[in-house]
Amino acid sequence: MKKLSLLIFALMVGLNLSAQQVTLDYYLPDGISYDPNIPKPVDIIGHEVGEWHVTHDKLVYYMYQLAEASDRITIENRGTTYEGRPILLLTVTSPKNHQNLENIRQQHIALSEGNSGLNTSDMPIVVYQGFSIHGNEPSGANAGLAYAYYLAAAQGPEIESVLNNTVILMDPSFNPDGLQRFAYWANVHKNQNLNPDNNEREYHEVWPGGRTNHYWFDLNRDWLPAQLPASRARIESFHKWLPNILTDHHEMGTNSTFFFQPGEPTRVHPLTPKITQELTAEIGTYHAKALDKIGSLYFSEENYDDYYYGKGSTFPDVNGSIGILFEQASSRGHIQESDNGLLTFPFTIRNQFTTALSTIEAAQNMRTKLLDFQQKFYADMRSETAKNKTKAIVFGDSKDASKTWHLAEILNRHKIKFHELASDATIGGKAYKKGFSYVVPMDQKNPRLIKAMFEKRTTFADSLFYDISAWTFPLAFNVDYTELSSLSNAGPEVVNFQRPTGGVNQKSNYAYVFEWHEYYTPKVLNAILEKGLRAKTAKTPFTLEGIRYDYGSIMVPVQNQDLDPNDMYTFLNDLAQETGVTIHGVSTGVAEGIDLGSGDFEPIKKQKVAILVGDGTRSYDAGEIWHLFDTRYDIKITKIDTQYFNSVDLDSYTDLILPGTGYGGGVMLDKRGADKIKEWVKNGGTVIGYRTTANWFKSNEFMNLTMRKDTLVAKNIAFDQKEDFQGAQVTGGAIFEAKLDRSHPINYGYKNDNLALFRNTNIYLEPEKDSYDNPIQYTNDPLLSGYISEENAKLIKNSVPFKAQRLGKGRVILFTDNTNFRAFWYGTNKLLMNAIFFGQMM
Numbered sequence: 001m002k003k004l005s006l007l008i009f010a011l012m013v014g015l016n017l018s019a020q021q022v023t024l025d026y027y028l029p030d031g032i033s034y035d036p037n038i039p040k041p042v043d044i045i046g047h048e049v050g051e052w053h054v055t056h057d058k059l060v061y062y063m064y065q066l067a068e069a070s071d072r073i074t075i076e077n078r079g080t081t082y083e084g085r086p087i088l089l090l091t092v093t094s095p096k097n098h099q100n101l102e103n104i105r106q107q108h109i110a111l112s113e114g115n116s117g118l119n120t121s122d123m124p125i126v127v128y129q130g131f132s133i134h135g136n137e138p139s140g141a142n143a144g145l146a147y148a149y150y151l152a153a154a155q156g157p158e159i160e161s162v163l164n165n166t167v168i169l170m171d172p173s174f175n176p177d178g179l180q181r182f183a184y185w186a187n188v189h190k191n192q193n194l195n196p197d198n199n200e201r202e203y204h205e206v207w208p209g210g211r212t213n214h215y216w217f218d219l220n221r222d223w224l225p226a227q228l229p230a231s232r233a234r235i236e237s238f239h240k241w242l243p244n245i246l247t248d249h250h251e252m253g254t255n256s257t258f259f260f261q262p263g264e265p266t267r268v269h270p271l272t273p274k275i276t277q278e279l280t281a282e283i284g285t286y287h288a289k290a291l292d293k294i295g296s297l298y299f300s301e302e303n304y305d306d307y308y309y310g311k312g313s314t315f316p317d318v319n320g321s322i323g324i325l326f327e328q329a330s331s332r333g334h335i336q337e338s339d340n341g342l343l344t345f346p347f348t349i350r351n352q353f354t355t356a357l358s359t360i361e362a363a364q365n366m367r368t369k370l371l372d373f374q375q376k377f378y379a380d381m382r383s384e385t386a387k388n389k390t391k392a393i394v395f396g397d398s399k400d401a402s403k404t405w406h407l408a409e410i411l412n413r414h415k416i417k418f419h420e421l422a423s424d425a426t427i428g429g430k431a432y433k434k435g436f437s438y439v440v441p442m443d444q445k446n447p448r449l450i451k452a453m454f455e456k457r458t459t460f461a462d463s464l465f466y467d468i469s470a471w472t473f474p475l476a477f478n479v480d481y482t483e484l485s486s487l488s489n490a491g492p493e494v495v496n497f498q499r500p501t502g503g504v505n506q507k508s509n510y511a512y513v514f515e516w517h518e519y520y521t522p523k524v525l526n527a528i529l530e531k532g533l534r535a536k537t538a539k540t541p542f543t544l545e546g547i548r549y550d551y552g553s554i555m556v557p558v559q560n561q562d563l564d565p566n567d568m569y570t571f572l573n574d575l576a577q578e579t580g581v582t583i584h585g586v587s588t589g590v591a592e593g594i595d596l597g598s599g600d601f602e603p604i605k606k607q608k609v610a611i612l613v614g615d616g617t618r619s620y621d622a623g624e625i626w627h628l629f630d631t632r633y634d635i636k637i638t639k640i641d642t643q644y645f646n647s648v649d650l651d652s653y654t655d656l657i658l659p660g661t662g663y664g665g666g667v668m669l670d671k672r673g674a675d676k677i678k679e680w681v682k683n684g685g686t687v688i689g690y691r692t693t694a695n696w697f698k699s700n701e702f703m704n705l706t707m708r709k710d711t712l713v714a715k716n717i718a719f720d721q722k723e724d725f726q727g728a729q730v731t732g733g734a735i736f737e738a739k740l741d742r743s744h745p746i747n748y749g750y751k752n753d754n755l756a757l758f759r760n761t762n763i764y765l766e767p768e769k770d771s772y773d774n775p776i777q778y779t780n781d782p783l784l785s786g787y788i789s790e791e792n793a794k795l796i797k798n799s800v801p802f803k804a805q806r807l808g809k810g811r812v813i814l815f816t817d818n819t820n821f822r823a824f825w826y827g828t829n830k831l832l833m834n835a836i837f838f839g840q841m842m
Helices: 002-019 041-045 056-069 095-099 101-110 139-153 157-165 176-188 229-241 274-294 345-365 367-387 401-413 447-454 521-530 565-579 619-632 671-682 693-699 719-727 790-796 826-841
Strands: 073-080 086-092 125-131 166-171 245-252 258-260 322-329 392-396 419-421 425-427 430-432 437-441 480-484 490-493 511-514 536-538 542-544 547-549 554-557 582-586 601-603 609-613 637-641 655-658 686-690 734-740 754-759 776-785 802-807 810-815
Touching: 041 056, 041 139, 056 073, 056 086, 056 139, 056 176, 073 139, 073 229, 086 139, 086 229, 095 101, 095 157, 101 166, 101 229, 125 139, 125 229, 125 345, 125 367, 139 157, 139 166, 139 245, 139 322, 139 345, 157 166, 157 345, 166 229, 166 345, 229 401, 245 345, 258 274, 258 345, 274 322, 274 345, 274 367, 322 345, 345 367, 367 447, 392 401, 401 437, 401 447, 401 826, 430 480, 437 490, 511 565, 521 554, 521 565, 521 826, 536 826, 565 582, 609 619, 619 637, 619 826, 655 826, 671 686, 671 802, 671 810, 686 693, 686 826, 693 810, 754 776, 754 826, 776 790, 802 826, 810 826
Parallel strands: 125 166, 125 245, 245 322, 609 637, 609 655, 655 686, 686 810
Antiparallel strands: 073 086, 086 166, 258 322, 392 437, 392 480, 419 437, 419 490, 425 430, 511 554, 511 582, 536 554, 536 601, 542 547, 734 754, 734 776, 802 810
């Protein structure tokens, strides 16, 4: 009883302290005067930093007011998010440097371009500081309020020296949409009497949470693919300046302390120079000193790694910069109980603010060392390239110009040069077509970045990965690629980068036909069906008027349609030009193989698609599917929440997608919901499940599945090695080869007999007895790139990642893995589209 009374007393003292008004002085360093003409955050946003969670609109307003009041700051809007919020960048330096900023930038970029005569002793260093890429990790963006004020208002020789010797690129919110969503949640649940109880609703935001952007993407995995608006803005800024240091302010579990890199020493990508980690560790000594001063606990060489180059703290490492991850224990609201005492929101902000300051202190003191390192980084790469036997890489898809273009688009965003293919050629046994292929020379500014995108790697120093272990871009895009020993096949460099063009080759009064290979054919087909036109798909290849058409080719007859021939031609031509798809007008139905009136042309129905979202489902996977339908293919998709699913009438829907269970394998729907779907499928619907839906399908008797399970038992493994032992069995993200039966509708639109699949589960399904029921099957040695344990490598051999079974009049379709991974796995997007449009044929 006495212990309980002491605990209550301690909590009451903590609550009283936390309830006291925290002012800006709590964050700012002592002994510094501030310009009274610079507005404080409270003057503009109406509350002290940390009193409330700043909303993005208030954050933007304050930054504009600072830029207007200070000659140290300029501000630019680099675009808008999906929800229309500005993507800001502040450039902070001395007024004198601002007057010469473009010359400073050009001189800085010259470090990477082989100019050995540059003198770094009087060059400013460039530091890019970004905050809260995960919206529900808000201490970073809120610290940015105080930090921006400090940069604008602090006075004295110390700040003057920093600004004279540093160009600071400050991104006050890497994720505007997520920050706004979380600030709303935290603020509407705030109590006048702050409540640290972990069970308080304030600390349990509803699905999908504020971590992600509008389409529920983790923006901190998109630095390399650069598929999303905020990512593209920051990538453009990064390459425009090539900063020497890039910092990324995050949060972690409430019971943690504070983390800064270098992180796990054995989990660093081999393309990252060893000196990068050494410099990161040296910068870390400044963070340690600053946190010691304010009494904050921290750790540095545990948990977090530097492997996947798609993360903000790792991407700089392959570009001659130093990337630094900060992770602060999260209050998730305004105050929470933790293993380290009461954790207040202002305390989390202060740690982020403190390390933002220690970053620029390190930059100031290590300025010439970091500038010299960047210069040497690029000089060393030029030497490496001269010794490398591979002089170029050619990639392309002779049937799909758009998909190839989108891979080249990523290269273009990263300032990687590439050339047209000089002429059609067969290279390394693969056919490359001019206009559908590109050649990437290795002799250019950053061949190491090219390697990071194109390499395949299957051996590793460590078996644990914080994120994925493979992301080989040509495999992700399902394009052919070959390493070249010369540039003999290269045409002119692509300077004016234009999207592929399409169109209808001629008007027809009989029919229009197009192959299903191009990436945007699902967009075309959906528009045709939405227009009320009839269309059919070919179950057999055929040749017509000198052109061979593959499995899945689409035929649209002209007669007996709702549009007259002239309007139909105009509609199809406009659609083809917009999507880059080539449509052929034909004058006869007589073909080699099947004629156009054959029964092997299957009618395609207009689809109405729904997806299950909400508690129990995985938001990342659901968001990727939503994004694919909405932004790539212009297909309407209805998001139905698990909370009200049982009251929804499914009769009007043709397809229902189950994106997989959420973290921890929660239950998507109860038995009533399962029975509801089962009855709907039996009446003709198609349900499409992903990943852990396999277990749900099996337990609710939707499918007859035989799963392969490991029998691994820990032997001679000590208790303190348990986590590493179990972690080594995780397939966190690797690439595997499957063989295809291209005659099966799930594989329509694929020209090769094999396909690279991304896998991040350990769900292994036994194949069916009949070979034609295994249209996608892993090979006997399927690992193409990435890590898999020996035990799982045995289980995946000849297993199947896809199943389609009849249930009554409908179909149950299962993918064991994500075919839409992070919006850049273009190569398998069509599998889902095939399940939608051709599911009833399976």
